[in-house]
Amino acid sequence: MTRRRRWTDTGWGLGDDSRSSMTPEEARLIQELIVEFCGLSYGLDSTFFLERRLGPRLEALGLQSARDYYHYLRYDPNGPGEIETLVERLTTHETYLFRESYQLDAFRLEIVPEIIRRDDGAKSITVWSAGCSTGEEAYTLAILLKEDARLRDWNRRVIGSDISRKVVAAARRGQYGPSSFRATSEYFQRKYFREKEGKFAVRDDVRSLCSFGQLNLLATERFRVLGRCDAIFCRNVLMYLSTEARERIVDAFYDSLNPGGYLLLGHSESLLNVTTRFDLVHLSRDLVYRRPL
Ligand SMILES: C[S@@+](CC[C@H](N)C(=O)[O-])C[C@H]1O[C@@H](n2cnc3c(N)ncnc32)[C@H](O)[C@@H]1O
Known part of the structure; x- marks a missing residue:
C-alpha cells in the first residue's frame, strides 16, 4: 500500500516521518520560478523555509510532491493565480503608520x-x-x-x-x-x-x-x-x-x-x-x- 505523503508541522513527510522531503533540485526549480515572477529571493535558499510555506498549498491542492507543484505553477491554467497565492505566503507585509x-x-x-x-x-x-x-x-x-x-x-x-x-x-x-x-x-x-x-x-x-x-x-x-x-x-x-x-x-x-x-x-x-x-x-x-x- 502506498502512503500519501502529508504535510506536518515540521516538514513534509510520510505519516509520522516528519523529515524534509523536498529535493535540492525541486527547491531550485521553485526558487527560479519565484525569482522570475517577482524577484523575491530572500529566504528561498532555505529548503526548510520553502517546505514550511509550500506544504499547506500542496496539501490543499492534493499534490504529491514539490515537483508536481512546480509543474502546476508552470503549466496549469491556474498556475498564474497559484503563484500569487504562493508569493503571498512568502512575503512579509509588516508596516505601520508614521514608520521611520x-x-x-x-x-x-x-x-x-x-x-x-x-x-x-x-x-x-x-x-x-x-x-x-x-x-x-x-x-x-x-x-x-x-x-x-x-x-x-x-x-x-x-x-x-x-x-x-x-x-x-x-x-x-x-x-x-x-x-x-x-x-x-x-x-x-x-x-x-x-x-x-x-x-x-x-x-x-x-x-x-x-x-x-x-x-x-x-x-x-x-x-x-x-x-x-x-x-x-x-x-x-x-x-x-x-x-x-x-x-x-x-x-x-x-x-x-x-x-x-x-x-x-x-x-x-x-x-x-x-x-x-x-x-x-x-x-x-x-x-x-x-x-x-
Ligand atoms: C515589509 S512590506 C513594506 C511595507 C511598507 N513599504 C513599509 O516599509 O512599511 C513589503 C511589501 O512589499 C511587497 N512586495 C514584495 N515583492 C514585491 C514585488 N515584486 N512587487 C510589488 N510588491 C512587492 C510585499 O507584498 C509587501 O507588502
Missing part, C-alpha cells in the same frame, strides 16, 4: 519645500508608495501633504501599489487596529481617523488623495500608467529581492521620477552595487537618492 519618522521629517521639512520651490506653476505633487502593503505608508504621506498649508490648492496625489491583491484590498478599506498606530501621535490619530467597527478608519479627505492598485514591481513596463512622480517611497521591499530585480526596478524608478525627484528606501537599504545613476543627497535628517536635475 526621521525620513518622514526629511520629506516634510526638506523635500516637499524643494518641490514647492521648483514648481513651474503646475501646482501638482505625486508621491508613490511602491510596495505599500496594507496602505499605512500611503496614508501617512497623504496626511503629511494635507498638513502642509502651502499645498492646499495643489493637485496632491498619492499612489499605493503592491503585488498582493489582499493587502491592496485592505489598503483601500483603510481601517486599522492598534498596532498600526504604534508610532502615531494621538493628535494625528484623532484628527485623521474615525472609530468604526472596533477599528480606526482613515478620514475621507485623506483617502481621496490616495489611489491603490495591484502591481508587480518587476512588471516595469506598467510603471508608465502611473505618470511621473516627485518622490517614490520604496521602503523595506528591495531588501527581499534579487540583485537583478533591484537593478531593473530601480532603473525603472529613475524613469518614473521627474528630474530632481527623490527615491526613499528603508533604513537598511541602499543603492550600493545597484546603480550609480542617482545622486546621494545628504539632508539634515536623512540620506536619500535623487534623480539628477
Whole structure:
C-alpha cells in the first residue's frame, strides 16, 4: 500500500516521518520560478523555509510532491493565480503608520519645500508608495501633504501599489487596529481617523488623495500608467529581492521620477552595487537618492 505523503508541522513527510522531503533540485526549480515572477529571493535558499510555506498549498491542492507543484505553477491554467497565492505566503507585509519618522521629517521639512520651490506653476505633487502593503505608508504621506498649508490648492496625489491583491484590498478599506498606530501621535490619530467597527478608519479627505492598485514591481513596463512622480517611497521591499530585480526596478524608478525627484528606501537599504545613476543627497535628517536635475 502506498502512503500519501502529508504535510506536518515540521516538514513534509510520510505519516509520522516528519523529515524534509523536498529535493535540492525541486527547491531550485521553485526558487527560479519565484525569482522570475517577482524577484523575491530572500529566504528561498532555505529548503526548510520553502517546505514550511509550500506544504499547506500542496496539501490543499492534493499534490504529491514539490515537483508536481512546480509543474502546476508552470503549466496549469491556474498556475498564474497559484503563484500569487504562493508569493503571498512568502512575503512579509509588516508596516505601520508614521514608520521611520526621521525620513518622514526629511520629506516634510526638506523635500516637499524643494518641490514647492521648483514648481513651474503646475501646482501638482505625486508621491508613490511602491510596495505599500496594507496602505499605512500611503496614508501617512497623504496626511503629511494635507498638513502642509502651502499645498492646499495643489493637485496632491498619492499612489499605493503592491503585488498582493489582499493587502491592496485592505489598503483601500483603510481601517486599522492598534498596532498600526504604534508610532502615531494621538493628535494625528484623532484628527485623521474615525472609530468604526472596533477599528480606526482613515478620514475621507485623506483617502481621496490616495489611489491603490495591484502591481508587480518587476512588471516595469506598467510603471508608465502611473505618470511621473516627485518622490517614490520604496521602503523595506528591495531588501527581499534579487540583485537583478533591484537593478531593473530601480532603473525603472529613475524613469518614473521627474528630474530632481527623490527615491526613499528603508533604513537598511541602499543603492550600493545597484546603480550609480542617482545622486546621494545628504539632508539634515536623512540620506536619500535623487534623480539628477
Ligand atoms: C515589509 S512590506 C513594506 C511595507 C511598507 N513599504 C513599509 O516599509 O512599511 C513589503 C511589501 O512589499 C511587497 N512586495 C514584495 N515583492 C514585491 C514585488 N515584486 N512587487 C510589488 N510588491 C512587492 C510585499 O507584498 C509587501 O507588502
